Amino acid sequence: MSSFSDLPSLIPFHLNFFSYKQLQNAESHFGSLKAALQANRSDWQNAKIVGDKQVDGLFDESLEKRIDETLEWGQGAQQDLVAIGSDEFPDMLKGIADPPILLAVRGSVSLLSDPQLAIVGSRHASRQGINTAKDFANFLSDQGLGIVSGLALGIDTAAHEGGLLGIGKTIAVVATGLDRIYPASNKALAHRIVEQGAMISEFPLGTKPLTYHFPKRNRIISGLSVGTLVIEAAVKSGSLITAKTALEQGREVFAVPGSINNPQAKGCHQLIKQGAKLVESGQDVLEELVSVLGGDWPVHEAREGSSANGEEIGKTEKQSVSKNGILRFIEYDPIGLDELLVLSKMPVYEIQSQLTMLELSGEIEAMSAGRWRRIK
Amino acid sequence: MSSFSDLPSLIPFHLNFFSYKQLQNAESHFGSLKAALQANRSDWQNAKIVGDKQVDGLFDESLEKRIDETLEWGQGAQQDLVAIGSDEFPDMLKGIADPPILLAVRGSVSLLSDPQLAIVGSRHASRQGINTAKDFANFLSDQGLGIVSGLALGIDTAAHEGGLLGIGKTIAVVATGLDRIYPASNKALAHRIVEQGAMISEFPLGTKPLTYHFPKRNRIISGLSVGTLVIEAAVKSGSLITAKTALEQGREVFAVPGSINNPQAKGCHQLIKQGAKLVESGQDVLEELVSVLGGDWPVHEAREGSSANGEEIGKTEKQSVSKNGILRFIEYDPIGLDELLVLSKMPVYEIQSQLTMLELSGEIEAMSAGRWRRIK
Numbered sequence: 047m048s049s050f051s052d053l054p055s056l057i058p059f060h061l062n063f064f065s066y067k068q069l070q071n072a073e074s075h076f077g078s079l080k081a082a083l084q085a086n087r088s089d090w091q092n093a094k095i096v097g098d099k100q101v102d103g104l105f106d107e108s109l110e111k112r113i114d115e116t117l118e119w120g121q122g123a124q125q126d127l128v129a130i131g132s133d134e135f136p137d138m139l140k141g142i143a144d145p146p147i148l149l150a151v152r153g154s155v156s157l158l159s160d161p162q163l164a165i166v167g168s169r170h171a172s173r174q175g176i177n178t179a180k181d182f183a184n185f186l187s188d189q190g191l192g193i194v195s196g197l198a199l200g201i202d203t204a205a206h207e208g209g210l211l212g213i214g215k216t217i218a219v220v221a222t223g224l225d226r227i228y229p230a231s232n233k234a235l236a237h238r239i240v241e242q243g244a245m246i247s248e249f250p251l252g253t254k255p256l257t258y259h260f261p262k263r264n265r266i267i268s269g270l271s272v273g274t275l276v277i278e279a280a281v282k283s284g285s286l287i288t289a290k291t292a293l294e295q296g297r298e299v300f301a302v303p304g305s306i307n308n309p310q311a312k313g314c315h316q317l318i319k320q321g322a323k324l325v326e327s328g329q330d331v332l333e334e335l336v337s338v339l340g341g342d343w344p345v346h347e348a349r350e351g352s353s354a355n356g357e358e359i360g361k362t363e364k365q366s367v368s369k370n371g372i373l374r375f376i377e378y379d380p381i382g383l384d385e386l387l388v389l390s391k392m393p394v395y396e397i398q399s400q401l402t403m404l405e406l407s408g409e410i411e412a413m414s415a416g417r418w419r420r421i422k
Numbered sequence: 423m424s425s426f427s428d429l430p431s432l433i434p435f436h437l438n439f440f441s442y443k444q445l446q447n448a449e450s451h452f453g454s455l456k457a458a459l460q461a462n463r464s465d466w467q468n469a470k471i472v473g474d475k476q477v478d479g480l481f482d483e484s485l486e487k488r489i490d491e492t493l494e495w496g497q498g499a500q501q502d503l504v505a506i507g508s509d510e511f512p513d514m515l516k517g518i519a520d521p522p523i524l525l526a527v528r529g530s531v532s533l534l535s536d537p538q539l540a541i542v543g544s545r546h547a548s549r550q551g552i553n554t555a556k557d558f559a560n561f562l563s564d565q566g567l568g569i570v571s572g573l574a575l576g577i578d579t580a581a582h583e584g585g586l587l588g589i590g591k592t593i594a595v596v597a598t599g600l601d602r603i604y605p606a607s608n609k610a611l612a613h614r615i616v617e618q619g620a621m622i623s624e625f626p627l628g629t630k631p632l633t634y635h636f637p638k639r640n641r642i643i644s645g646l647s648v649g650t651l652v653i654e655a656a657v658k659s660g661s662l663i664t665a666k667t668a669l670e671q672g673r674e675v676f677a678v679p680g681s682i683n684n685p686q687a688k689g690c691h692q693l694i695k696q697g698a699k700l701v702e703s704g705q706d707v708l709e710e711l712v713s714v715l716g717g718d719w720p721v722h723e724a725r726e727g728s729s730a731n732g733e734e735i736g737k738t739e740k741q742s743v744s745k746n747g748i749l750r751f752i753e754y755d756p757i758g759l760d761e762l763l764v765l766s767k768m769p770v771y772e773i774q775s776q777l778t779m780l781e782l783s784g785e786i787e788a789m790s791a792g793r794w795r796r797i798k
Contacts, residue, residue: 178682303679303700304679305550305684306554306679306702312702315700315702318679323695324691324694324695326691
């Protein structure tokens with residue numbers, strides 16, 4: 047099956063919102079995307095791959111103009127188009143059942159392939175919830191995890207703010223075209239995210255914030271991430287949809303508990319009852335990721351430091367982990383934390399942080415009973 | 423193996439704090455408890471069943487007097503001695519690894535054989551925690567569950583208060599002799615518990631509130647109960663010991679979550695992380711008990727209404743459940759809640775409450791997928 051990395055061929059389908067499955071069917075039916083674009087209207091109607099409205103779109107006179115506009119946008123500074131199948135398309139997102147076929151990106155494209163954690167929650171969060179989100183995001187970003195959220199007010203905003211404070215930075219996945227900012231009050235935050243992190247969308251330029259786009263967008267938030275953390279959410283809320291898609295995608299779900307008298311805690315409690323991990327701190331999230339995912343933790347290629355941000359991570363982490371770090375003491379035979387404490391004379395916190403980074407980079411794997419071994 | 427129901431033979435061993443295991447060994451070694459009491463000091467020393475101090479106790483001159491005092495106490499109004507193996511000794515408590523061999527009871531002995539739920543928590547509970555404990559206890563007592571707790575200040579006190587408000591009433595398991603009340607400030611509450619429920623102890627008359635008796639006492643709180651509910655507890659606390667013994671005894675553990683900034687919620691969060699069920703309401707506890715225990719719910723004989731309290735339950739429950747109740751519609755083929763709703767025209771809440779009572783009395787059993795069938 048094609049990897050769909052040929053951007054110009056992909057844009058017409060993207061602009062008419064083909065799903066990944068429909069795109070695969072079209073390629074299979076017509077032989078290639080280029081052949082599909084050369085087919086005529088009745089060929090498309092007979093193929094019954096997509097509905098009549100999508101066929102109409104492919105033969106709309108304005109299509110050429112929109113393709114040119116899109117390609118031109120992709121040439122702008124800090125503006126990129128990333129097709130599914132291209133090297134820059136994040137593996138985690140490609141692994142879900144219905145990935146987007148094209149991502150518009152403002153900011154750092156390389157950030158997309160770093161390990162990410164989604165943090166989402168209520169727009170009507172309490173002051174305490176806001177502080178919690180910011181603290182968790184800051185801590186986890188400092189562990190090298192990018193913080194993915196949806197640029198909404200409340201918890202999302204706090205998650206982005208906290209992510210920007212750490213080395214992992216943050217990704218905003220929005221439900222509009224990237225030429226718009228919603229909500230408008232987050233314009234300054236969006237600007238900082240583009241400068242230091244990334245803002246991404248699967249929706250074409252000009253797309254307005256339509257209600258039914260938000261649940262669809264949520265699968266990208268969870269799909270980019272090794273897990274989704276929910277901090278304050280009502281029982282019927284978008285955050286619970288994101289948690290549900292995370293589960294469907296086989297990713298971890300974490301929830302912060304609250305008072306049983308706080309309506310914004312009920313969504314989190316429902317998730318915990320359904321099997322989400324209760325977490326009280328960023329350290330809890332980290333420990334769960336390491337213990338649950340263990341050796342199955344998705345292996346991400348270390349970024350090459352092509353952006354300022356990449357270099358920053360390179361400096362902070364690669365040095366400590368490989369040259370003077372704990373990896374010196376980890377061989378192919380499993381070793382426990384106790385022994386690492388004695389050998390390295392480092393504080394427990396530092397050892398655990400380094401172990402996480404080494405698992406993320408695929409250099410070691412966690413064994414049972416809190417032991418680790420080198421795998422390459 | 424003997425049932426150890428012969429009270430006078432048992433008292434000397436009880437007064438010297440034999441464990442159930444030691445008692446079994448003594449009977450096995452000497453042939454019977456009576457023979458054991460007739461054995462001389464060197465026989466006991468050679469038998470190596472118990473330590474020298476316990477042997478000394480059995481040959482202490484003051485033993486006769488203490489046996490007489492204990493027997494006399496058991497003759498008092500609303501004062502009973504219940505030996506392991508007697509019909510009045512609760513089956514749930516007999517089912518634990520190290521049951522007490524004799525219980526002193528003030529109040530209603532028959533209450534001990536009703537289904538019980540333990541509710542425990544911090545002495546330093548918040549106002550909200552106190553209200554939560556009282557609400558849960560009242561609701562669950564109204565479902566026919568007796569509320570077991572430890573007569574401490576804070577959550578325990580609120581649990582007893584709530585239990586007294588419902589039909590299931592309450593049992594206080596104390597760590598002193600029953601001729602004492604600890605803490606003294608709960609004297610009025612203890613009086614009401616004796617009037618309407620029961621206060622019990624495995625410790626001989628005159629036993630002071632010694633620190634190391636409390637953890638030992640906790641195994642009786644959980645051991646009497648189908649499950650233990652923890653409401654506000656610090657990480658290192660007696661409540662967590664009770665939850666631990668509940669798990670060791672194969673009983674359910676429930677915990678109420680709270681803000682991650684509330685130190686009194688940390689113990690509950692730790693329990694949830696370790697597998698305890700998160701509950702937000704009494705209804706949650708009820709549903710978990712029914713769904714988890716299902717047909718394995720311990721079958722308790724319905725009380726015969728010999729006490730005022732027993733008659734009250736008889737009137738309230740037996741009528742509605744068997745004559746005009748939901749049991750009419752439940753046959754040996756499983757039936758679902760939907761069908762019961764249509765057939766009975768009763769509110770869901772009423773149906774669920776009756777189903778619980780019928781499971782408790784062993785007349786129906788829960789099947790998978792929310793269905794029930796008659797079993798006798």
